[in-house]
Amino acid sequence: MIKVLFVCLGNICRSPMAEGIFKFYAEQKGVANQFLFESRAISRWEEGNPPHPGTMNILKRYPVDMNQKKSKMIDEIDFIKFDYIIGMDETHINFLKRFNDGEFKHKVYKFHKKDVEDPYYTNRFEDTHQMILNQVEYWFDRWLKKIIDV
Secondary structure (H helix, E strand, C coil): EEEEEEEEEEEEEECHHHHHHHHHHHHHHHHHHEEEEEEEEEECCCCCCCCCCCHHHHHHHCCCCCCCCCCEEEHHHHHCCCEEEEEHHHHHHHHHHHHHCCCHHHEECCCCCCCCCCCCHHCHHHHHHHHHHHHHHHHHHHHHHHHHCC
């Protein structure tokens, strides 16, 4: 099983959007049992809060239940548990690579070569949605090759 953790600032916009979309895609491809997708924050600002209404409006398009999702900050257990820790922008990558003196930096990846802008500030949830959708095939191609090679 490949365990993937998406990470953004507050875990209410970008990372839960990616979590929901990737769960849906894995189900559509018939490989959901091969993956675990979750999301976290690098801050406690939104801890315990549900995804932003703009994110939930996007996720209503996908039959994935994210209604119980609550923001949670990443911790050391997450770094141990997950194979891929994917930050949505360079700030997240810097935080994640420095976590615990860089012990887990080999698990840290940037979601896209460009930063995925935060719709919390821009209110462009559809732009963020499209950027995430544009990367789904890239990531699944990468992961499915690993499953086949095992």
